[in-house]
Amino acid sequence: MDEKTRVELEAAAFRRLRDHLRERTDVQNIDLMNLAGFCRNCLSNWYQEAAADNGVEIDKSSARELIYGMPYEEWKARHQSEATQEQKEKFKKSHPGH
Template sequence: MDAQTQIELEAAAFRTLRKHLMEERTDVQNIDMMNLAGFCRNCLSRWYQEAAAEKGITLGKDEAREIFYGMPMSEWKANYQTEASATQKAEFDVAFKENVTDKQG
């Protein structure tokens, strides 16, 4: 497979993941994703922002999240986010430290 085809396939897979999380599985909470997989929608939007920065494109945190969520974060939270349990919050503290805080150095 040539490099351009690989890039196109990877981009298509990313777009499908984004659409799946934005439109088909809005019931899946970010905290559950982080606790189980070590990343969430916010991580994906941050990775998008970091990729833009590598290309010299300035993209703010809120702007990157809106691109990924398809709406402002406040709207997403109001429409789809549920209150996390004490257990979920405790698991998140560990997952965030292991998957985000430690990696940011």
């Protein structure tokens, strides 16, 4: 496979993951962190870092909006619930010092 095709396929897979996470608003970021070690915010940070590595300046809120499909504060108001004590304890165990 040539490099251009590989990059296009990787980009398509990323967009599909992004869109899937936009649709699955029932899945909270803390659940993603507890199960997979990353969340929507991680994806937005990685996007922002990749942009910077390529000389493109994207601020944190713009990167988050690209991942969430809306401003982060709006997403939180619409979809984020308070983490349960169990979720918080699991997060502390799986991400000490975070």
